Amino acid sequence: SASCLDFLLIEIVPMAERLAKEFSVDDKRQDDEEIRESTFFRLETLGYRVGQGLTERFSRDRPRFSDNLDAIKFLCKDLWTILFRKQIDNLKTNHRGVYVLTDNAFRPFTRMSMSVRSEAVSRAQAHLWFPCGVIRGALANMGIHTTVQAEGSELPCATFQIKTIQPTP
Amino acid sequence: MSATKTARLGEESRVDKVNAELVTLTYGTIVAQLCQDYDEDYMEVNKQLDKMGYNIGMRLIEDFLAKSTVGRCANFRETADMISKVGFKMFLNITPTVTNWTSDNNQFSLIFEENPLADFVELPDDGRAQDELWFSNILCGVLRGALEMVQMQIEAHFVSDVLRGDDTTEMRVSLVRYIEDEMPPDEE
Numbered sequence: 001s002a003s004c005l006d007f008l009l010i011e012i013v014p015m016a017e018r019l020a021k022e023f024s025v026d027d028k029r030q031d032d033e034e035i036r037e038s039t040f041f042r043l044e045t046l047g048y049r050v051g052q053g054l055t056e057r058f059s060r061d062r063p064r065f066s067d068n069l070d071a072i073k074f075l076c077k078d079l080w081t082i083l084f085r086k087q088i089d090n091l092k093t094n095h096r097g098v099y100v101l102t103d104n105a106f107r108p109f110t111r112m113s114m115s116v117r118s119e120a121v122s123r124a125q126a127h128l129w130f131p132c133g134v135i136r137g138a139l140a141n142m143g144i145h146t147t148v149q150a151e152g153s154e155l156p157c158a159t160f161q162i163k164t165i166q167p168t169p
Numbered sequence: 170m171s172a173t174k175t176a177r178l179g180e181e182s183r184v185d186k187v188n189a190e191l192v193t194l195t196y197g198t199i200v201a202q203l204c205q206d207y208d209e210d211y212m213e214v215n216k217q218l219d220k221m222g223y224n225i226g227m228r229l230i231e232d233f234l235a236k237s238t239v240g241r242c243a244n245f246r247e248t249a250d251m252i253s254k255v256g257f258k259m260f261l262n263i264t265p266t267v268t269n270w271t272s273d274n275n276q277f278s279l280i281f282e283e284n285p286l287a288d289f290v291e292l293p294d295d296g297r298a299q300d301e302l303w304f305s306n307i308l309c310g311v312l313r314g315a316l317e318m319v320q321m322q323i324e325a326h327f328v329s330d331v332l333r334g335d336d337t338t339e340m341r342v343s344l345v346r347y348i349e350d351e352m353p354p355d356e357e
Contacts, residue, residue: 046202053194082191 040129047133054079054134055141068164071142072099079138083131097164101135106158128158135160189262193288200304204293211301218303222310230315233259245344246270248321249277252312261285265340278328281305281338292332299334303327312342320348 058078076088080103090102128150136148145165150158200218207213237255242248249267257263263285269278286305292298303309309325316323322345329335 042202042206046198049198049201050195053198054191057190057194 039126043126043129044133044136047130047135048137048140049133050130051079051134051137051139052141054082055138058082068097068144069093071139071144072101072162074142075135075138076101079134083134099162099164101160101162103158103160128160131158132160135162189285190288193285193290196286196307197290204298204302209293209295209297211298215301215303215306218306219310219313222307222312223314224310225307226311226314226316227318229260229311230318233315245274245321246277248316249279249342253279256315276341276343279340279342281340284331284338287330287332287338290332303330304332305330305338309340312340317348322346322348 072091072093076091080086080088084103084106086103086105088101089104090100092100092102132148132150136146139146139162147163147165149161149163151161199221200214203214203217204211207217233256237259239251239255242251253265253267257265263281263283265279265281267277268280270276284305286308290304292302292304303326306327309327312325313323323342324345325340325342327339328341329337329339331338
């Protein structure tokens with residue numbers, strides 16, 4: 001069910017943090033920045049794989065993508081609905097390889113609250129890393145190599161910036 | 170509450186549906202990553218899955234109570250029924266069979282005929298995963314966490330799993346004790 005997935009998605013964040021901490025014990029110095037890095041890396045990889053699987057499974061029955069924009073539209077509409085039960089609200093592009101996706105009510109954010117606003121934002125950040133990976137993984141499987149950055153300074157709104165990387169010839 | 174009524178409750182509880190394959194995919198990826206992180210130390214993977222489940226369970230019980238509108242269970246047998254027919258039905262759309270009660274009514278087994286978490290799954294073929302990894306171990310944690318929030322301390326573990334080549338997937342659940350309401354420690 002839906003909440004079942006929600007719970008799973010919420011819980012992977014503390015899990016990744018826990019793992020990151022546990023594995024950094026060896027080098028004694030528990031650097032906060034380092035833990036953050038490694039948490040990010042874990043969640044991103046996880047998302048990447050899920051993204052790959054998703055595209056594989058759900059783009060099977062549709063025609064070939066005509067261009068990058070077509071693929072990104074597929075991501076915004078179909079994949080996003082499968083993941084978060086809604087479409088991306090806004091898609092902007094400069095037609096030179098940069099796409100900005102805005103979700104005005106990003107599902108994992110809708111029920112978050114925190115007494116101190118800035119704290120909420122920094123905590124919420126961690127929940128964006130997984131979807132970042134999903135986007136990158138999904139697009140990679142459609143043959144588009146990208147870097148993805150996410151921002152969520154105004155809860156529950158989340159924006160993802162996708163930059164395509166031209167493969168070096 | 171009669172058995173049929175319980176079953177109906179599970180059917181009726183309004184829940185948002187989500188693509189089951191997505192859940193399978195996500196969960197599978199998590200387990201795969203854990204196995205990799207712990208360098209195939211499957212005992213540790215089991216432990217981590219259980220811990221995750223426990224945390225989920227503590228949250229999930231609220232969602233469960235809100236959506237199912239069930240009342241208090243009179244005894245552990247009723248609880249077991251509720252877990253299988255309402256709980257599992259609601260969250261995973263399955264109804265594991267409750268069986269193998271001990272005579273003191275404190276232990277039972279859940280037999281999973283189907284398990285959405287384990288669809289399309291094959292355990293790593295390294296000769297150890299088959300014996301050591303409990304792929305769906307998160308479910309044990311979920312039960313433990315959820316029931317603890319309603320004053321029941323339980324112990325749950327898998328005893329067999331079709332993924333390992335067993336005939337059935339069976340989870341053993343035993344009631345440890347009812348947690349009495351405890352006075353909060355004095356705040357001075």
